Amino acid sequence: MSRLIDPLKVGRLNLRNRIVMPPMATEYATQDGEATEKHVQHYGRRCKGLGLLIVEHTFVTPEGRLSRHQLGIQFDALIPKLRRVVEVVHEQNTPIALQITHAGGATTREVAGVQPQAPSAVVGPRGGEVPRELRKEEIEAISGAFAEAARRAEEAGFDAVEIHGAHGFLLNQFLSPLTNRRIDEYGGTIQNRLRFSLDIISRIRDALGSDYPLLYRLGAEDGVQGGLLLEEGVRAAEILSRAGVSIIDVSGGLGGSRPSDLVGPGLFVPQAAVVRKAVDVPVIGVGGITTPEEADSIVLSGKVDLVAVGRAMLKDPDWATKAVNRLKKSK
Numbered sequence: 001m002s003r004l005i006d007p008l009k010v011g012r013l014n015l016r017n018r019i020v021m022p023p024m025a026t027e028y029a030t031q032d033g034e035a036t037e038k039h040v041q042h043y044g045r046r047c048k049g050l051g052l053l054i055v056e057h058t059f060v061t062p063e064g065r066l067s068r069h070q071l072g073i074q075f076d077a078l079i080p081k082l083r084r085v086v087e088v089v090h091e092q093n094t095p096i097a098l099q100i101t102h103a104g105g106a107t108t109r110e111v112a113g114v115q116p117q118a119p120s121a122v123v124g125p126r127g128g129e130v131p132r133e134l135r136k137e138e139i140e141a142i143s144g145a146f147a148e149a150a151r152r153a154e155e156a157g158f159d160a161v162e163i164h165g166a167h168g169f170l171l172n173q174f175l176s177p178l179t180n181r182r183i184d185e186y187g188g189t190i191q192n193r194l195r196f197s198l199d200i201i202s203r204i205r206d207a208l209g210s211d212y213p214l215l216y217r218l219g220a221e222d223g224v225q226g227g228l229l230l231e232e233g234v235r236a237a238e239i240l241s242r243a244g245v246s247i248i249d250v251s252g253g254l255g256g257s258r259p260s261d262l263v264g265p266g267l268f269v270p271q272a273a274v275v276r277k278a279v280d281v282p283v284i285g286v287g288g289i290t291t292p293e294e295a296d297s298i299v300l301s302g303k304v305d306l307v308a309v310g311r312a313m314l315k316d317p318d319w320a321t322k323a324v325n326r327l328k329k330s331k
Helices: 037-046 076-090 136-156 170-175 195-208 230-242 269-278 292-300 311-315 319-329
Strands: 008-010 013-015 019-021 052-059 096-101 160-165 214-219 247-251 283-286 306-308
Touching (some): 019 319, 037 052, 052 160, 076 096, 076 136, 096 136, 136 160, 160 170, 195 214, 214 230, 247 269
Parallel strands (some): 052 096, 214 247
Antiparallel strands (some): 008 013
């Protein structure tokens, strides 16, 4: 069995170990979404010893931003500052990915500048204003914006991109039967509810090629009444992996990243383990993992291929280096 400290090759990605720093919002960006020196320092401090670093959720259109100081990638002028973040991480020989997203109905009119947009005029568990149902041509335009964002990420030097389809944001809203009440080709069956995501994957593949590493953060189940069940989440993972996703990053759906009814360490590892049995691509497990021994045990069990350590790494920027050294001594 593999251990946390063992390398893993995923297409063009060469990971020296199975430790992932997951995307976690910093609110360090300017009001235009531009990366700042705080981002450079934040990620430069935490990238040492990692297998993979995934930069925080980054909005692809102004209407899809979640907060005023969220990182953005909605136009080319943002590339140079993002490139500086990539460069400082690459100095430590750590691969780096960028998570790209659209908040959909989870944002507010005050932040987005328009009425929130969603698959249907349905308020999700986050509450807030009733969103406006997206028209087909708008869905296609947002799909194109995701592809353009991926192109900018590649131009900035990112080794991979992660599509955010979890935590109650737009793609998760399309997948969930609770927030997607459409009766057209984007609603109904799970294949239809995934159509938007699949189009984004196809467009990114057209823009960047079949070998560019592409992750998908999947809300494998919503954890709220009437929402997506794990059985459907697993089916979604199968469809996504066949469509060209390189790694499935399993997390929560409409219920968010830290639902109150789940306990750690490894809040979403049970769901990730079920997904892992169904797909032929590596799977990331996450949720409340704090010690090297916990992370190593999860990988050794074969439940997942990689482990994401979030808040513990915010608290201790040297977590990955210390973990590798400690586990090597215990071999």
